Amino acid sequence: MDQQRRLLLKSTLAASTTGVAISAGLLTPKAVLAAWNSAAFEAKDLNAAMTGAFGATAPEESNQIELKAPEVAENGASVTVTVSSKLAKTNAISILVQNNAQPLSATFNLGATTEATITTNIKMGKTSDVIAVVKADGKLYSTKQLVKVTIGGCGG
Amino acid sequence: MANTNSTIQIKSSLKKDVATIRLLVSHPMETGMRKDKKGNLIPAKFIQSLICEHAGNTVLDAELNSTISTNPYIKFQFSGAKDGDSLKISWSDNTGGKDSAELEITSKRKK
Numbered sequence: 001m002d003q004q005r006r007l008l009l010k011s012t013l014a015a016s017t018t019g020v021a022i023s024a025g026l027l028t029p030k031a032v033l034a035a036w037n038s039a040a041f042e043a044k045d046l047n048a049a050m051t052g053a054f055g056a057t058a059p060e061e062s063n064q065i066e067l068k069a070p071e072v073a074e075n076g077a078s079v080t081v082t083v084s085s086k087l088a089k090t091n092a093i094s095i096l097v098q099n100n101a102q103p104l105s106a107t108f109n110l111g112a113t114t115e116a117t118i119t120t121n122i123k124m125g126k127t128s129d130v131i132a133v134v135k136a137d138g139k140l141y142s143t144k145q146l147v148k149v150t151i152g153g154c155g156g
Numbered sequence: 157m158a159n160t161n162s163t164i165q166i167k168s169s170l171k172k173d174v175a176t177i178r179l180l181v182s183h184p185m186e187t188g189m190r191k192d193k194k195g196n197l198i199p200a201k202f203i204q205s206l207i208c209e210h211a212g213n214t215v216l217d218a219e220l221n222s223t224i225s226t227n228p229y230i231k232f233q234f235s236g237a238k239d240g241d242s243l244k245i246s247w248s249d250n251t252g253g254k255d256s257a258e259l260e261i262t263s264k265r266k267k
């Protein structure tokens with residue numbers, strides 16, 4: 001029952017987004033198919049999440065990406081993270097938390113006029129490396145920072 | 157805020173043609189791993205997709221997981237904006253819930 005519902009949802013969602021995007025001429029069909037990538041988001045470990053999201057596990061480390069996160073987060077329920085990329089043609093920024101039950105928190109696909117800086121609040125279950133992965137000119141780059149969490153924010 | 161019934165609120169500022177958008181969405185972002193007081197799992201309910209459009213262009217297409225904090229906050233910037241432009245924001249969650257709003261980009265402070 002639930003499975004069916006999810007499938008139906010996925011297909012209808014995918015269909016509607018695809019239609020809008022293609023008619024607007026904004027996205028290539030390949031990018032459209034990436035709509036909520038469950039293989040990446042539901043992956044339980046970092047390597048699986050990276051493989052699902054990027055098809056590769058070890059993006060090149062780059063000092064052109066700035067990851068701003070607190071060294072110590074008192075409350076893991078809301079940790080403010082800012083990722084900025086100075087890499088030319090940055091078109092996507094992803095945020096991953098290595099020790100979360102589902103490491104991939106978000107992928108932000110940027111438009112042509114969008115600056116390569118994103119701030120958001122993430123949940124962290126425990127102390128972990130936070131990893132930013134940037135897609136620029138078709139290549140993947142990353143940087144990471146350890147965030148110590150005093151009180152976890154993923155419940156359970 | 158102009159529309160208090162919307163789940164979507166923005167604060168915007170303009171510097172030349174660069175708009176800074178601070179976006180706040182009211183949403184529980186349940187992971188599906190938390191338990192209620194009786195020990196039953198609270199079902200997952202979280203925004204999976206959030207899209208911002210300006211002048212017919214998608215300026216931000218965010219795919220989110222349940223590990224984004226309750227009431228998601230996103231700050232981003234884009235160029236080519238001017239005072240009074242509208243920004244269309246829409247989100248959808250894993251349970252079929254969705255909302256959208258068209259909000260004005262302005263450098264003026266609102267109460």
